[in-house]
Amino acid sequence: MSTDQLVHLLWTGLLETLRMTIPSTLFAYLIGMPLGVLLVVTRQDHIMPAPRFNAVLGTVINFLRSIPFIILLVLLFPVTRVVMGSGIGTRSVIFPLIISAFPYVARMVEGSLNEVDHGILEAAQSMGSTSWQLIRKVLIPEAMPSLVNGAAICMVTILGYTAMASAAGGGGLGTIAIIKGLNMRQSDIMYSASILLVLLVQIMSLAGAYSTKRIDHRNR
Amino acid sequence: MESNSVPVAGPVIEIKGLHKTYVTTDGRVDALSDVNLTISQGDIYGIVGMSGAGKSTLIRCINRLDTPTSGDVLYQGRSVTAMNRAQLEATRRKVSMIFQQFNLFMQRSVAGNIRYPLEIARVPSDKADKRVRELLKIVDLEDKLNAYPSQLSGGQKQRVAIARALASEPEVLLCDEATSALDPMTTQSILALLQDINKRLGITIVLITHEMAVIRQICTRVAILDGGKVAEEGPVDEVFVHTQSEAGKRLFGILPEAPDEDPDMPSLRIVFDGASAEKPIMSNLIKESGIAINILSANIRHLGGRQYGQMLIEMPSGPHEKETVVAYLTSHGMTVKEVNTK
Ligand SMILES: Nc1ncnc2c1ncn2[C@@H]1O[C@H](COP(=O)(O)OP(=O)(O)O)[C@@H](O)[C@H]1O
Ligand SMILES: [Mg+2]
Numbered sequence: 001m002s003t004d005q006l007v008h009l010l011w012t013g014l015l016e017t018l019r020m021t022i023p024s025t026l027f028a029y030l031i032g033m034p035l036g037v038l039l040v041v042t043r044q045d046h047i048m049p050a051p052r053f054n055a056v057l058g059t060v061i062n063f064l065r066s067i068p069f070i071i072l073l074v075l076l077f078p079v080t081r082v083v084m085g086s087g088i089g090t091r092s093v094i095f096p097l098i099i100s101a102f103p104y105v106a107r108m109v110e111g112s113l114n115e116v117d118h119g120i121l122e123a124a125q126s127m128g129s130t131s132w133q134l135i136r137k138v139l140i141p142e143a144m145p146s147l148v149n150g151a152a153i154c155m156v157t158i159l160g161y162t163a164m165a166s167a168a169g170g171g172g173l174g175t176i177a178i179i180k181g182l183n184m185r186q187s188d189i190m191y192s193a194s195i196l197l198v199l200l201v202q203i204m205s206l207a208g209a210y211s212t213k214r215i216d217h218r219n220r
Numbered sequence: 221m222e223s224n225s226v227p228v229a230g231p232v233i234e235i236k237g238l239h240k241t242y243v244t245t246d247g248r249v250d251a252l253s254d255v256n257l258t259i260s261q262g263d264i265y266g267i268v269g270m271s272g273a274g275k276s277t278l279i280r281c282i283n284r285l286d287t288p289t290s291g292d293v294l295y296q297g298r299s300v301t302a303m304n305r306a307q308l309e310a311t312r313r314k315v316s317m318i319f320q321q322f323n324l325f326m327q328r329s330v331a332g333n334i335r336y337p338l339e340i341a342r343v344p345s346d347k348a349d350k351r352v353r354e355l356l357k358i359v360d361l362e363d364k365l366n367a368y369p370s371q372l373s374g375g376q377k378q379r380v381a382i383a384r385a386l387a388s389e390p391e392v393l394l395c396d397e398a399t400s401a402l403d404p405m406t407t408q409s410i411l412a413l414l415q416d417i418n419k420r421l422g423i424t425i426v427l428i429t430h431e432m433a434v435i436r437q438i439c440t441r442v443a444i445l446d447g448g449k450v451a452e453e454g455p456v457d458e459v460f461v462h463t464q465s466e467a468g469k470r471l472f473g474i475l476p477e478a479p480d481e482d483p484d485m486p487s488l489r490i491v492f493d494g495a496s497a498e499k500p501i502m503s504n505l506i507k508e509s510g511i512a513i514n515i516l517s518a519n520i521r522h523l524g525g526r527q528y529g530q531m532l533i534e535m536p537s538g539p540h541e542k543e544t545v546v547a548y549l550t551s552h553g554m555t556v557k558e559v560n561t562k
Contacts, residue, residue, distance in 0.1 A: 123323035123381075126283055127337045127388065128312035130305075137339065141327050217368040218326050 006189065009176060010196055016090050017172035017200070020162045024094050025155045028101035035061065035102070036109025037135060047121060047134050064103040069161050072100050073168050080168075088169035097165070101158050108154055112146035113139055145216035152208020156201050163197065173197050231294075232392055232424050233259040233282060238291035240277050240448075251277040253448045255291070259392075259441075264418050264425045266439035266456065268432060268471060274448040275428040279394050282426065283315050284308055295392075313341065316385035320397035322377040324369040330356070330380050331365045337387040355383040359413065375406035382413060386421070393417065395427045399434060411438050432471050436460060444468045461491055461528055472519055472530065487534045488545065491555040492520055492527040502531070505548050511541050532559065 039057060042050040067075070073096045080095045081087040116139055124138045140147070163174025173193045181190025240252040251274045259265045269275050280286040282293055284300055293300040295311055303311060325333050331352050338348040356362045359379040369377055378398060385393055395414065399407040415438045418425050427439060435442050435456060442459050444452040446467030452459055463469050506513050513535050520529035535541050546556050 117323070119319060119321050119323040120325060122285055123317070123319060124325075124336070126285060126312055126317040126394075127340065127384075128309040129340050130309060133340050137336070138325065142325060144327060216327075217329075218370050 006192065009180075009189070010173070010192060013171070013173040013176040013193060014196060014200070016170075017159065017162055017174070017197075019090055020093055020097060020165060020170060020172055021155060021159045024097035024101060024158050024162075025151070027094070027098045028105045028154065028158065029151065031098070032102035032105025033109050035106040036113065037139070039106060039110040040113040041131070041135060041139070045118075047125065047139075048131050061103045061106050064099075065107065067100075069096070069100045070164050070167060072096055073164070077168075090165075090169075090171040093162070093165040093168050093170035096168070097158060097161055100161060101154065104157065105154050108150040109147065112143045112150050115146050116142045145212045145218075148215065149208055149212040152204055152211075155208075156204050159197070159201060159204070173200075230261055231258045232261050232263075232296060233257075233426070234294040234297075235259075235278070235282070236292045236294065238278070238281060238293065239289045240274070240281060240286065241289045251448050252281070252288070255445075255448070255450055257443055257450065257453065259424060259426060261424055262418070262422060263441055264415070264427060264439045266435040266442040267426065267428045267445055268435050268442060269430065269445035269467065270471070271430060273445040273467075275430075275445055276396055277448075278445065279317075279396050279426060279428050282392075282394060283312050283317060285317075313337070313388040314390050315392040315394060316388060316390040317394040317396065318378065318381045318385050318398045320400050322369070322374075322381045322401075324377055324380055324384075326369055328368075329365070330361065330367050330369070330372070333369070333380055334383045334387055337384060341388060351387060355386055358386065358417070359383045373406075374402050375409060378402065378406075378410050379413065382410075382417070386417070386423075390423060392424045392426065395425060397428055397430070400429065400431070407434070414438060444471065457528060461494075461530075463530065487516065487532060487559040488542070489557045489559050490531045490533065490549055491557070492529045492531070494526040494528060494553075499552075501549070501552050501554070505545065509541075509544050509548065511535055511545060513545070 035057065039054065039061070040046055041048045042054040042057070044051045044054075073093075076096045076099060077087050080092055084092040084095050086092045120142060121134060121138060124134055129138065162170060162172050163177070165172065166175035166178050169175075173196055177190050177193035177197070180186055181193055235255055235257040238252050238255040239250070242249040242251055255274075255278060257265075267275050267278060277286055281288045282295075282300070284293075284303075288301060292302075295315060298307075298311075300308070300311060325336065328336065334352045334355050335348055338351060343351070352365075353362070356365060359382050361376060361379050361383070364372065364376065364380075369380065372380065381398075382393075393414075398414075399410050402410060411434065414425055414427070417423050418438075427434070429435060439456050441454065442452075442456045443450050444459070444465060444467050446465065451465035451467040452463070459468065460472070463472055502513070502515070505511075513533050516532040516534055518529070518531040520527050520531065533545075535545060542558075549556050
């Protein structure tokens with residue numbers, strides 16, 4: 001394979017990987033973020049206590065989180081076909097990725113929001129904030145640096161899942177490394193695709209850590 | 221020090237038969253037992269007590285950060301415990317609170333912190349900006365508009381917290397150990413600020429502390445809380461001079477156990493109830509009578525050229541000595557009580 005061909009192959013793979021990772025992360029947050037907020041605020045000692053609801057939600061999320069992605073991919077196959085119009089392909093694999101990632105996102109968000117000092121929330125409560133104002137104007141902004149860091153970690157995790165998406169014809173760098181590289185014994189393809197994946201993970205992690213530090217006003 | 225006289229005014233907060241029991245895995249804690257207090261318009265009302273006396277619980281029941289187990293809190297005659305969410309939120313805008321740990325929003329600038337109460341009350345942006353500047357002027361932090369809390373000292377943080385608490389134009393300011401995390405100098409400046417706010421803006425202040433000095437310095441009335449009960453209550457000067465309760469004596473630093481050490485030495489508690497500060501009464505007494513008096517503890521404060529406070533002394537036994545001392549002190553306008561040896 002010529003260098004041009006290799007570059008083209010990798011570039012296509014990179015785009016496919018991003019096309020799976022970014023929308024999956026966004027949608028996983030669209031679902032996981034509100035659930036993460038609910039996991040925190042409905043705790044007995046928090047701003048909207050609803051301990052029974054909290055226990056049920058926690059259990060459901062733990063259950064979903066315990067299903068390995070590759071199993072979920074297979075289990076969800078019929079549903080994916082209905083929802084995405086097709087069971088396989090780069091676009092279709094987004095659906096199982098979202099379903100697999102949102103419980104993870106919910107726990108991640110929960111962890112970040114738990115870091116917010118309870119005294120700060122009490123101060124906001126003492127000023128006559130509504131619950132919605134507490135969440136939107138205090139809880140989330142105060143946790144923002146940690147939330148951004150968490151988002152970077154989630155994105156990297158989802159990126160890792162996309163490598164397994166080859167099982168459902170997902171494409172991307174992972175598929176290239178496994179199918180073309182490993183199975184067809186083309187080590188140059190396997191290594192370059194893998195290195196590119198590693199670089200991508202590094203860039204995402206660094207960008208996450210940098211943004212986290214940039215937006216945090218706590219230690220200056 | 222200015223006199224702490226208050227114009228006669230109606231009650232702003234009435235606490236009626238308040239009980240609070242915490243149920244934990246280790247059992248029940250009666251944090252408050254039948255607390256009854258009336259806080260009037262314009263008061264700087266001090267609530268003092270040892271750690272764990274229930275002070276925070278009490279102040280948190282006023283704005284319902286804690287829910288009383290039974291009893292009621294009335295704000296302007298309306299039951300806080302019976303309010304629905306909207307009414308409670310409206311009341312909380314009129315009853316602000318500051319904390320020992322400041323509790324500033326760390327991701328908001330100074331201006332952003334002070335702006336928060338205006339934002340949630342949907343005050344238009346230009347009006348809010350103007351108000352933020354006014355408030356920064358009141359707390360003397362105009363140059364810190366764009367700073368972040370992490371860049372401020374403890375005293376500056378508390379000033380921002382005060383400005384933020386004043387943003388909603390409250391009628392009452394609740395202070396939970398607002399100076400306890402500050403050094404003595406900073407404490408003085410924050411207390412002066414609170415007194416200024418009380419006088420200039422007519423805001424009623426409820427102030428919690430474990431330090432008697434804070435009470436004496438700015439409060440008009442005081443309640444001494446001990447084990448969840450009000451041990452003593454009244455105008456500061458009166459409670460200070462005629463301390464009745466054990467809790468009060470402990471907080472004032474009068475040591476009731478001192479006489480145990482030497483039963484042969486009678487001890488007297490002398491109350492300085494506004495005696496003139498011009499004459500050095502004790503040294504004159506020692507000079508004139510020639511009795512070897514030993515001062516065990518003293519807690520005297522000068523208010524407007526007069527002395528308030530208490531002193532615990534012991535002297536050689538003998539009816540003659542004691543009579544002489546009592547007569548001398550009484551003739552100089554002091555109240556003398558023999559401390560009962562337990
Ligand atoms: N959330 C709580 N759960 C259980 N016990 C509590 C809680 N808050 C306070 N207490 C207990 O109630 C008592 C009074 O506490 P607090 O009002 O904080 O006292 P203070 O502010 O005077 O130090 C203490 O014995 C404390 O341990
Ligand atoms: Mg306390």
